[in-house]
Amino acid sequence: MSIEYVLKRNAKKNINITIKDDGTVVVSAPKRVSIAEINRVIERKKEWIEKAKSKQSQKKIIHTDLDIRDGEKIYFLGELKTIKIIPSKATGIFIENDDICFEVKEKYLNNQDYLNTHFYYALKEKLTLILTEYMNMYLKVMNLDVNTMKLRNMRSRFGTCMPTKKEILFNTYLIHYPLESIEYVVLHEVSHLIHANHSAKFYNVIAKYMPDWKFRKNKLKEYSLQ
Ligand SMILES: [Zn+2]
Numbered sequence: 001m002s003i004e005y006v007l008k009r010n011a012k013k014n015i016n017i018t019i020k021d022d023g024t025v026v027v028s029a030p031k032r033v034s035i036a037e038i039n040r041v042i043e044r045k046k047e048w049i050e051k052a053k054s055k056q057s058q059k060k061i062i063h064t065d066l067d068i069r070d071g072e073k074i075y076f077l078g079e080l081k082t083i084k085i086i087p088s089k090a091t092g093i094f095i096e097n098d099d100i101c102f103e104v105k106e107k108y109l110n111n112q113d114y115l116n117t118h119f120y121y122a123l124k125e126k127l128t129l130i131l132t133e134y135m136n137m138y139l140k141v142m143n144l145d146v147n148t149m150k151l152r153n154m155r156s157r158f159g160t161c162m163p164t165k166k167e168i169l170f171n172t173y174l175i176h177y178p179l180e181s182i183e184y185v186v187l188h189e190v191s192h193l194i195h196a197n198h199s200a201k202f203y204n205v206i207a208k209y210m211p212d213w214k215f216r217k218n219k220l221k222e223y224s225l226q
Contacts, residue, residue, distance in 0.1 A: 003042055003049055007035075015041050019052040021059070021224040059224040062176045064153070067112060068102065068119040075223065076100050076123075078178030083119075085109065093122040124151060127175040127182075134186040135168070138209065144193050155225065158185045161192035168192075173225055184216035 005017075005025040015029045015038060029038050042049070062075050070085045081100035088103035095101070102122070108114040128151065139145055147166040154171040161168045168189045174182050187210055195202035206213045 002039075003046060005042065007038070017042070017045060017049065019049070019056055021056065021226060023053050023056050025049060025053070056224070060222055062173060062223050062225050064173060064225055066116075068115040074100060075176040077175070078181070078219070078223075085115070091118055091122070093119070093126070123175045124172055127151065127170075127172065130179070130182060131170055131174075131186060134183050135190065138187055138190045141209065142190065142194075144190060146190075146193070158220065159189040161189040161196075163193050163196045166193065177223060178216075178219050180216045181219045184210060184213055185220075187213070188217075 003025060005027045008026060008028040009031050010028050012028065012030060015027065015033060018026050018028075020026055027038060027042065060075060060080070066072060066074060068083060068085075070083060072083045073080055074083060075081070076095065080098075081095065082098055084096075084099040084101045086101050086103050087106045087109060089105065090103050091105065092103050093100055094103075102115075102119055104115065104118070108118075131149065131151075135146070135149060145166065146168055148168070150167070150169050151172045152169055153173065154169075157171060158174060158177075159168065159170045170185065170189070174185060184206075187206055191202060191205045194205055203213075210216070
């Protein structure tokens with residue numbers, strides 16, 4: 001059986017094969033390389049591609065634009081929870097065993113837009129609390145400071161740091177990942193205030209404060225944003 005792939009032509013020297021989060025095989029190849037040649041490379045790497053695809057399919061899927069409904073499942077701090085909508089006087093979320101309980105005023109119960117907006121808003125609030133606590137903790141022990149911390153929906157990064165502006169940005173979707181991995185992302189971005197690169201020195205700083213950082217970093221890879 002041949003492998004289906006998406007072909008991208010570029011100016012680079014080599015043929016490059018990547019597997020996207022949804023399992024799509026993307027081949028980027030220089031313009032001068034023929035399709036026959038590309039197919040030969042694919043055939044040679046077939047085993048590796050199949051393996052990478054199956055690994056991808058075992059990932060825990062984080063849906064980023066879920067319609068918030070009773071019984072729907074969602075990852076919260078790395079664990080799959082069932083959404084339970086509770087009519088209430090207040091609005092907010094709390095965890096009860098395997099449920100993520102969403103309190104909503106009666107008049108909004110059938111308003112899907114309201115449910116979506118306010119559920120994600122409540123998640124963002126929870127994440128802000130978590131991030132702020134870790135940020136303050138590491139800034140203190142490392143004797144550093146930042147001017148701003150922001151949250152943004154991002155597809156391919158967990159965070160970014162602009163050391164010159166002392167500005168740190170975190171991915172809003174981090175709330176779906178395990179707490180220990182969120183802590184790693186915080187330390188990672190804070191450490192960029194010392195080293196604005198991914199050098200060995202940079203990772204030495206991280207290791208000093210978090211000896212098991214690799215384990216926490218790898219846990220992020222168990223999930224896939226879709
Ligand atoms: Zn980095």
